[in-house]
Amino acid sequence: MKNKLKLALMSCSFFWSLISLALAQQKDFEKLLIAFEKTPSSEQIFVAAHRGDWRNAPENSLLSLKYAIDMGVDIYELDLKKSKDGVLVLMHDRTLDRTVNANGKPSDYTLKELKSFRLKNGLGRTTPHQIPTFEEFLIAAKGQILIDVDKGYEYFPDVINLIKKYEMENQVMVNIDADLPFFEVEKKFGQVPNEIKLMPVINLNQENYQQTIISYKNRKNTIFQCVFKEENKDALTYIKDLQSQGYHIWLNSLWASLNAGHDDDTAVDLQQPDQSWGWLIKQGASVLQTDRPQELLKYLKQQALNH
Incomplete structure (x- = not known):
């Protein structure tokens, strides 16, 4: 009897610990949403992990999502492709060769076939x-981390439908192909719901930026994601003013051609x-997108720039 009571108490304790953890995670996410909706400032920097924590897990995987959340990353950047039977899957490259133990395009295979393959790690x-x-x-990430959908513009209506299905409009932002004006987006896809977060990619070295x-x-x-191979002082002054007008400015430290050499390796x-x-x-x-999220988080903490 005592053993049964002890087991029951242990089960209750474990259950309530899970509830407490879930509530704590919910509060952390609510805090993140509130912070992201505030007027942007260079005193409060959000960290975006490029393809998740791909140094410790396969890129664009659920494990890399878990690790990114555990690390304290604010935004997970992912990429999309479509299976032969029309299902959106996470994949960066046009072929499977580099990241999966198979060859060919994702669109060469049904979802069932894609699920039979296995992801490769960074090595x-x-x-x-x-x-x-x-x-x-989306189901795994809901209420835990912000999401940036890259390489999803080709499937824009499907992406929007899934965001709306899971009521994640406040959590997900969708990239727009580089230097594409908004009227071109609506010309192609019709009116975009106001609640959908869009992130046009802007090349500051283009004359019409x-x-x-x-x-x-x-x-x-x-949100404006700005890239530049060479420094353009006028453009950089312009985007700094944009931030003061209430727009998030997303810059990339991934590699030198996106930031005039001010990259993660430096x-x-x-x-x-x-x-x-x-x-x-x-x-x-x-917002800074990085391939070195752990090191960037440490740097921001040292500089008192994390939220």
């Missing part, structure tokens, strides 16, 4: 992990984070 070794569908990913930005400025739910390998991440923040970034 190219096969793991036990499957290719997740976009729907599976201001016109592209202006086409989105009537949309409250717009920050980590050369141990010059102020010349990389610090410089990007000074240009008006409120």
